[in-house]
Amino acid sequence: MKQHYNEIVCWMEIFGLCNRIRMLISYQALAELWQVPLYLCWESDPACPEHISNLYQTSSLNLIDKKKAEQLLLEQRKDRLVVFLRAEVSCNVPTRPDRVYRHFAKDIISFREFFKLYLKYLHLLEPLPYLKEKIESFADTFNVQETIGIHVRLSDNVLSGFRKVYGKRPPTISLYQEKMDEYIKEDDAVRFFLACDNVDSEKQMIERYSKRIVIFEKKYDTQQVLKKHCRQTSVQDALVDLYLLAKTREIIFDPASSFGEMATWIGGIHGYPVCIIGPFPPILSKFLCRIVKKIGSACEYFSNILKKRISKNS
Numbered sequence: 001m002k003q004h005y006n007e008i009v010c011w012m013e014i015f016g017l018c019n020r021i022r023m024l025i026s027y028q029a030l031a032e033l034w035q036v037p038l039y040l041c042w043e044s045d046p047a048c049p050e051h052i053s054n055l056y057q058t059s060s061l062n063l064i065d066k067k068k069a070e071q072l073l074l075e076q077r078k079d080r081l082v083v084f085l086r087a088e089v090s091c092n093v094p095t096r097p098d099r100v101y102r103h104f105a106k107d108i109i110s111f112r113e114f115f116k117l118y119l120k121y122l123h124l125l126e127p128l129p130y131l132k133e134k135i136e137s138f139a140d141t142f143n144v145q146e147t148i149g150i151h152v153r154l155s156d157n158v159l160s161g162f163r164k165v166y167g168k169r170p171p172t173i174s175l176y177q178e179k180m181d182e183y184i185k186e187d188d189a190v191r192f193f194l195a196c197d198n199v200d201s202e203k204q205m206i207e208r209y210s211k212r213i214v215i216f217e218k219k220y221d222t223q224q225v226l227k228k229h230c231r232q233t234s235v236q237d238a239l240v241d242l243y244l245l246a247k248t249r250e251i252i253f254d255p256a257s258s259f260g261e262m263a264t265w266i267g268g269i270h271g272y273p274v275c276i277i278g279p280f281p282p283i284l285s286k287f288l289c290r291i292v293k294k295i296g297s298a299c300e301y302f303s304n305i306l307k308k309r310i311s312k313n314s
Contacts, residue, residue, distance in 0.1 A: 005081040007036050011069045012085040013043040017055070018242070018258035019234055020048060020085065021125065023095040027083060029117035030104055037062060045087075050235040057126045110237040122265055126237055135243045142214045147193040148183055149248030149269075150202050152176055173204055179252050180209065193248050195241040195259070197233055216240055218253035242266070 001004065008031050024040065028273055031038040042052045042285045052189060062071075083093045092209050094100045097118045101111050139145065140170050153175065183190045196202045199220040205213055218237040242259060245251060245268030253260020264270070 002032060006079040007034060007081070008034075008038045009041065009064075009069060009072055009080060009082045010038065011041045011073075011082060013066075014045050014047065014085050014087050015236060016047040016258070018262040020052075020256055021121060021122075022097070022262065023083070025118055025121040025125070026097045026100040028121040029114060030100055032103055032117055032121075033109060033114070039064045039069075039072070041066055043283070048235055055128065055131070055235060057128060060124070107166050119265060122262075125245065128185065131236060131239055134240050135247075138216055138240070139244060139247050142193075142242050143246045144193050144214065145249070147191045147214055147248050148180075149196045149245045149251035149253075149263065150176060150180065150192050150205075151245055151251060151253040151257070151263065152164070152194065152196045152198065152205070153254045153257040153259060172202055176252060177205075177208060184212075195245045195246060195263075197238070199232060206310075216244055 007029050010027050012023070020042070028038055033043055041064050043066055043208045044051060052198070069082075072080065082092075085093075085095070087145065094103045097115060098111070101109075101114045105114055126132065135311070145314070180192060183192075191214060192209065193214045194202065194205055196205070196215070202215065202292075206215070216237070218241075220232050238259075242263055243266065245260070245263040246269070248267070250270040251260055251263055251267075253263070255261075
């Protein structure tokens with residue numbers, strides 16, 4: 001068992017929305033397990049140029065500014081765990097739930113129980129009322145619950161991020177389209193909800209699939225595509241896309257991005273990494289798809305349990 005700390009400080013200055021949220025709720029789960037307070041310092045950067053308070057309801061979070069975070073770090077207390085997402089400092093601790101569990105909690109709780117805590121805090125995060133209204137209104141108007149979710153990420157940091165993780169190029173539009181064509185062969189009436197951060201990719205999908213495609217209208221900053229680590233859309237629009245994606249029947253997503261993964265956890269639905277389905281031989285693809293489906297089933301099971309508990313308590 002790792003050293004027990006009396007408080008946790010999460011200090012975030014880099015990376016996109018879902019990487020930050022994944023880290024935050026991982027340590028919220030750990031803080032509950034240890035029964036200690038958690039303090040959050042959330043600074044904007046080009047990948048996430050919005051403060052969490054402009055996205056989510058934050059009354060339950062202990063927010064601190066950068067000055068306070070620096071002060072806590074300088075105190076160098078051995079009973080305080082400070083975890084970083086900062087450009088000038090290497091990420092000093094795990095940021096994913098499975099790695100946080102292995103590093104800090106594997107001797108005191110099962111991963112199944114730890115992941116329940118992780119999902120609990122994910123579902124306790126609520127978008128601001130006006131964003132929530134956009135999500136619900138769009139979902140009802142376009143019957144998003146009956147669509148297949150497609151997440152295409154081809155803008156901010158995609159090449160460097162994918163190569164770092166997988167040592168190859170990211171999935172191309174054609175890979176997504178191959179999978180979408182399979183759905184059409186099975187069901188001629190199938191429709192797709194497209195969550196996309198790239199205006200050219202969006203146009204290609206509309207040209208090919210026309211009325212089958214449902215898209216939440218976003219404002220694109222096309223100048224940003226020339227800048228490394230920058231978004232083409234606002235973080236608010238990305239958040240709406242995320243929660244709409246979570247309402248679909250199942251999701252095809254880019255495995256190098258935490259966005260699609262996070263949507264599966266929020267919605268408790270099946271998700272399939274598109275590059276696993278695409279490049280491998282058919283036999284291996286089927287085997288890997290079975291594994292992914294089992295992960296999706298586990299996600300759906302835990303998510304439904306937590307939703308019932310939360311609704312009972314409220």
